Amino acid sequence: MTTTMQQQISLITLGISDLARSKRFYGEGFGWKPVFETPGIVFYQMNGLMLGLWPTLDLEADMQRPGQRPGQRPGLARPGAFALAHNVPAQADVQPLLDRLAVAGGRMLRLADAPPHGGFRGYVADPDDHAWEIAWNPSWPIDADGRVTFGI
Amino acid sequence: MTTTMQQQISLITLGISDLARSKRFYGEGFGWKPVFETPGIVFYQMNGLMLGLWPTLDLEADMQRPGQRPGQRPGLARPGAFALAHNVPAQADVQPLLDRLAVAGGRMLRLADAPPHGGFRGYVADPDDHAWEIAWNPSWPIDADGRVTFGI
Numbered sequence: 269m270t271t272t273m274q275q276q277i278s279l280i281t282l283g284i285s286d287l288a289r290s291k292r293f294y295g296e297g298f299g300w301k302p303v304f305e306t307p308g309i310v311f312y313q314m315n316g317l318m319l320g321l322w323p324t325l326d327l328e329a330d331m332q333r334p335g336q337r338p339g340q341r342p343g344l345a346r347p348g349a350f351a352l353a354h355n356v357p358a359q360a361d362v363q364p365l366l367d368r369l370a371v372a373g374g375r376m377l378r379l380a381d382a383p384p385h386g387g388f389r390g391y392v393a394d395p396d397d398h399a400w401e402i403a404w405n406p407s408w409p410i411d412a413d414g415r416v417t418f419g420i
Numbered sequence: 421m422t423t424t425m426q427q428q429i430s431l432i433t434l435g436i437s438d439l440a441r442s443k444r445f446y447g448e449g450f451g452w453k454p455v456f457e458t459p460g461i462v463f464y465q466m467n468g469l470m471l472g473l474w475p476t477l478d479l480e481a482d483m484q485r486p487g488q489r490p491g492q493r494p495g496l497a498r499p500g501a502f503a504l505a506h507n508v509p510a511q512a513d514v515q516p517l518l519d520r521l522a523v524a525g526g527r528m529l530r531l532a533d534a535p536p537h538g539g540f541r542g543y544v545a546d547p548d549d550h551a552w553e554i555a556w557n558p559s560w561p562i563d564a565d566g567r568v569t570f571g572i
Contacts, residue, residue, distance in 0.1 A: 275452045276467035280429065280504065282550050289525055289547045297524035298506065298517075300427050315428035315566035316468035324548070350502065350550065352432065354450065365450075372449035373441055395441045396476070398434050398502065414467035415567075 276414030277317055278403070279353035283324030290321050303418045316415030318408070327351060330383065330391075351391070353401040355410060359388045365402050366390045374400075428566030429469055430555070431505035435476030442473050455570045468567030470560070479503060482535065482543075503543070505553040507562060511540045517554050518542045526552075 284290040291310060294300045303313040308326070312319040327350075356362060362380040369392045370376050377399060380390035389403035407419045436442040443462060446452050455465040460478070464471040479502075508514060514532040521544045522528050529551060532542030541555035559571040 274467065275450075275464055277432065277469065277471065280432065282546070282548065284546075284548045286547065293521065293525045293546050295524075297521035297526060298427075312427055315426065315568070317429070319429065369445065369449035372447075373445045374449060394434070394445050395438065396434065396436050416467070 274410070274414035276354065276410070276416070277352055278355035278405075278408065278410070278416040279318045279320055279401070281320040281322055281327055281351045281353065281401075283327040283350055284321045285324055287321060287323070294319075294321070311418060313418050316413070318416060318418055351399040351401050353403055355403050355405050355408060355416060357404070357410065359404040362388050362390055362402050362404050366392050369394075369400070369402070426562070426566035428506065428562070428568070429504055430507035430557075430560065430562070430568040431470045431472055431553070433472040433474050433479055433503045433505065433553075435479040435502055436473045437476055439473060439475070446471075446473070463570060465570050468565070470568060470570055503551040503553050505555055507555050507557050507560060507568060509556070509562065511556040514540050514542055514554050514556050518544050521546075521552070521554070 282290075287307070287310065291302070291305075294312065300312050300319075302310045303318075304311045308323065310321045354365075356365060366376065366380060373395045374392040375397070377391035377393055380388055380402070382388050386407070387403055387405040389401055389405075391399055391401050393399055409417050409419055411417070434442075439459070439462065443454070443457075446464065452464050452471075454462045455470075456463040460475065462473040506517075508517060518528065518532060525547045526544040527549070529543035529545055532540055532554070534540050538559070539555055539557040541553055543551055543553050545551055561569050561571055563569070
């Protein structure tokens with residue numbers, strides 16, 4: 269670790285099935301405006317962290333944790349359908365933190381590697397199978413208080 | 421609404437099944453220290469928002485959304501096992517926002533009322549069944565930037 273661990277959550281990613289439907293919910297419901305969007309993903313700048321909407325299948329593939337379990341009603345959120353993220357200041361911090369979390373009772377979902385969208389990340393599940401992404405993202409600055417700002 | 425809607429998330433609550441096991445994961449894994457804890461709940465002060473660990477059954481009961489679906493392996497996270505929260509500045513803001521979210525494509529889970537622990541809250545599911553708590557909590561101040569601070 270290059271710094272003391274911040275008590276911060278950088279990003280909440282919700283797996284969604286219809287981006288237009290979700291954008292209406294967050295836009296007309298909460299009145300929130302995206303800070304960035306493509307046909308495949310939407311980000312909102314929140315209070316020192318980001319909220320992301322991403323197709324569930326993409327999120328599940330990125331986490332390498334398939335969803336839909338037998339007997340589950342389609343269309344409902346699934347264990348693979350959300351992830352919390354904690355961003356670290358350096359690429360070299362990612363895998364050691366994943367390892368430490370696994371030792372502390374977590375379950376490794378994917379070892380750290382470089383995703384196509386840049387940066388470096390891996391996933392670990394907490395003891396109840398809640399997914400945490402540990403990421404180095406040089407384009408999202410983190411201030412001294414752990415507040416993350418969207419950047420490209 | 422008494423103010424313009426902030427783009428803020430106040431609290432992430434994870435449903436957990438063993439508080440000691442989870443505290444070890446977050447304490448030894450991330451190095452995070454609780455800001456408040458009882459035998460039934462733990463809160464961490466994060467970067468302008470809170471992370472809460474709460475027994476899954478309590479969270480599901482509070483949301484009025486039962487979990488465990490047929491065929492699902494016990495112990496895994498379930499649709500009812502987490503909730504995001506958006507806090508508003510006044511009790512009178514809670515139900516109107518829930519209504520607006522329902523109109524925008526959400527599904528009402530529970531109408532706003534006063535929980536035993538104080539404040540006022542209701543729940544709505546987003547289009548993919550992700551649960552959002554809309555709450556008025558006079559003891560958690562929200563600053564002008566939407567950053568929430570733990571208070572009692």
